[in-house]
Amino acid sequence: MSISSVTEPPKTKRGETSRAAIFDAALALFLERGYEATTMRAIAERAGVSLGSSYHYFASKEHLVLEFYWHTHQLHVAAIAPLLAREHDLAARLRGVVRAVIVTCEPFHAFAGAIFGTVANPASPLNPFGREAKALRDEVIELYAGVVKGSDARLPADIATELPTLLWLYQMGILYFWIFDRSQGRLRTLDVIDQTTDLIVRLLGLANLPVLRGSRKRVLGLVRSIAAGA
Amino acid sequence: MSISSVTEPPKTKRGETSRAAIFDAALALFLERGYEATTMRAIAERAGVSLGSSYHYFASKEHLVLEFYWHTHQLHVAAIAPLLAREHDLAARLRGVVRAVIVTCEPFHAFAGAIFGTVANPASPLNPFGREAKALRDEVIELYAGVVKGSDARLPADIATELPTLLWLYQMGILYFWIFDRSQGRLRTLDVIDQTTDLIVRLLGLANLPVLRGSRKRVLGLVRSIAAGA
DNA sequence: CAGTAAAAGTGAACACGTTCAACTTGCACT
DNA sequence: AGTGCAAGTTGAACGTGTTCACTTTTACTG
Numbered sequence: 001m002s003i004s005s006v007t008e009p010p011k012t013k014r015g016e017t018s019r020a021a022i023f024d025a026a027l028a029l030f031l032e033r034g035y036e037a038t039t040m041r042a043i044a045e046r047a048g049v050s051l052g053s054s055y056h057y058f059a060s061k062e063h064l065v066l067e068f069y070w071h072t073h074q075l076h077v078a079a080i081a082p083l084l085a086r087e088h089d090l091a092a093r094l095r096g097v098v099r100a101v102i103v104t105c106e107p108f109h110a111f112a113g114a115i116f117g118t119v120a121n122p123a124s125p126l127n128p129f130g131r132e133a134k135a136l137r138d139e140v141i142e143l144y145a146g147v148v149k150g151s152d153a154r155l156p157a158d159i160a161t162e163l164p165t166l167l168w169l170y171q172m173g174i175l176y177f178w179i180f181d182r183s184q185g186r187l188r189t190l191d192v193i194d195q196t197t198d199l200i201v202r203l204l205g206l207a208n209l210p211v212l213r214g215s216r217k218r219v220l221g222l223v224r225s226i227a228a229g230a
Numbered sequence: 231m232s233i234s235s236v237t238e239p240p241k242t243k244r245g246e247t248s249r250a251a252i253f254d255a256a257l258a259l260f261l262e263r264g265y266e267a268t269t270m271r272a273i274a275e276r277a278g279v280s281l282g283s284s285y286h287y288f289a290s291k292e293h294l295v296l297e298f299y300w301h302t303h304q305l306h307v308a309a310i311a312p313l314l315a316r317e318h319d320l321a322a323r324l325r326g327v328v329r330a331v332i333v334t335c336e337p338f339h340a341f342a343g344a345i346f347g348t349v350a351n352p353a354s355p356l357n358p359f360g361r362e363a364k365a366l367r368d369e370v371i372e373l374y375a376g377v378v379k380g381s382d383a384r385l386p387a388d389i390a391t392e393l394p395t396l397l398w399l400y401q402m403g404i405l406y407f408w409i410f411d412r413s414q415g416r417l418r419t420l421d422v423i424d425q426t427t428d429l430i431v432r433l434l435g436l437a438n439l440p441v442l443r444g445s446r447k448r449v450l451g452l453v454r455s456i457a458a459g460a
Numbered sequence: 461c462a463g464t465a466a467a468a469g470t471g472a473a474c475a476c477g478t479t480c481a482a483c484t485t486g487c488a489c490t
Numbered sequence: 491a492g493t494g495c496a497a498g499t500t501g502a503a504c505g506t507g508t509t510c511a512c513t514t515t516t517a518c519t520g
Contacts, residue, residue: 010498014485039477040476041476049498049500050499051478052478052480052499056498059478060477060478113351114351117354121343121351122343122346122406122410123265180359195451211441215433215436221425222422222425225421242467269507279469280469280470281507281508282510283470290508
């Protein structure tokens with residue numbers, strides 16, 4: 001498990017304490033008031049440090065968001081460990097893992113939109129495809145590689161190579177849908193997850209059919225070319 | 231052709247002049263310095279109005295971005311008119327229309343990332359799925375409905391209904407890719423467009439195959455359910 | 461033409477994210 | 491104990507987007 005550092009990690013005990021206090025304060029305030037209504041001054045005050053100190057540990061308010069992503073990612077990893085150990089059917093693994101994403105993030109739904117938007121900005125180096133998010137991105141892709149590898153599904157090599165990246169993209173799509181979902185208990189998102197994971201596994205089974213062979217090659221070529229550029 | 235108003239339109243000649251001056255100044259400054267480096271004060275100054283006046287016509291800096299989208303949309307519509315009149319092959323129409331999007335937007339590539347990110351924010355009512363962007367969204371979807379309808383392709387009714395919305399989504403995906411594309415002459419994006427439009431048309435042809443029937447129904451059901459929620 | 465209400469226009473003031481130069485703390489090494 | 495230096499800390503100051511109470515201009519009516 002890698003260290004979830006966004007900027008340079010603290011080098012002293014005191015530093016670690018301050019950094020944690022700042023992030024904890026930020027998370028608490030995001031929950032209480034939402035992202036935009038939470039000011040850096042309020043975060044610093046609640047954390048018991050000065051405004052300047054906050055910027056010593058987090059280069060910007062957005063960096064607090066990236067740290068938040070790390071936080072939820074770790075919650076997610078912990079949540080799915082039992083499932084991944086027990087279940088070996090690909091569809092069930094996929095469904096469970098993606099459902100766990102939105103269950104994990106549910107407490108943060110109210111401010112997820114503001115947070116997602118901030119970091120989705122292509123101009124920011126913190127955007128999902130950008131430099132500063134690479135460590136997290138790689139870890140999530142690795143997670144999905146494990147979901148596929150640990151299943152009893154037998155996939156062609158070319159698909160198995162690109163699938164984890166595609167599933168990472170798919171997870172982002174689900175999260176985007178979830179942000180807009182105002183249904184009770186987020187049932188619509190859960191339903192979409194069930195249907196799409198099923199569909200994905202079904203299409204994977206169909207990919208070997210002669211009629212789809214050509215399209216499959218083209219799709220994978222496209223995915224490789226796109227992934228190479230990012 | 232609808233009026234491209236973002237907030238309430240001006241009611242006097244003088245108002246129209248001011249509004250246009252503000253937008254023109256904004257566009258010029260975005261081109262010169264980029265989006266973030268352009269301040270509302272600089273826009274007001276170049277437009278020859280006061281800071282407060284800018285906010286009389288555009289409720290926020292983001293609203294200037296939405297107006298910018300209207301602007302490029304109109305350029306796009308004008309650019310594709312000849313093609314749509316002449317060409318009736320669906321693949322060619324689609325390729326031409328999507329290529330025209332990025333050709334139209336090419337002069338703005340440098341600041342497109344900042345602009346896209348600002349308005350993609352799910353927390354903003356200006357986001358592509360949101361209330362304030364509805365008029366533009368509907369118009370683009372209508373444009374793609376025309377692309378499909380004016381072609382000689384014979385599509386099943388259920389697909390024809392949902393396809394325009396999917397193509398609008400597809401266009402946003404292409405734009406997102408284009409933003410990150412740093413290749414010379416944006417050749418990578420053009421290549422991706424050629425391949426994906428071909429692929430789309432091919433898959434549409436395959437949708438009637440018995441093996442895909444089930445998946446097709448599920449995909450369309452999904453699309454309908456997702457579109458209904460937005 | 462006078463009156464008036466809506467539209468257009470103004471700039472000072474506010475709160476925010478961020479920067480920075482100066483200050484304090486604590487550890488390593490002699 | 492003393493010294494040096496990196497890490498940690500500070501809050502005033504800057505520039506930004508945005509708001510608002512107010513003034514000026516415009517268009518229309520009796």
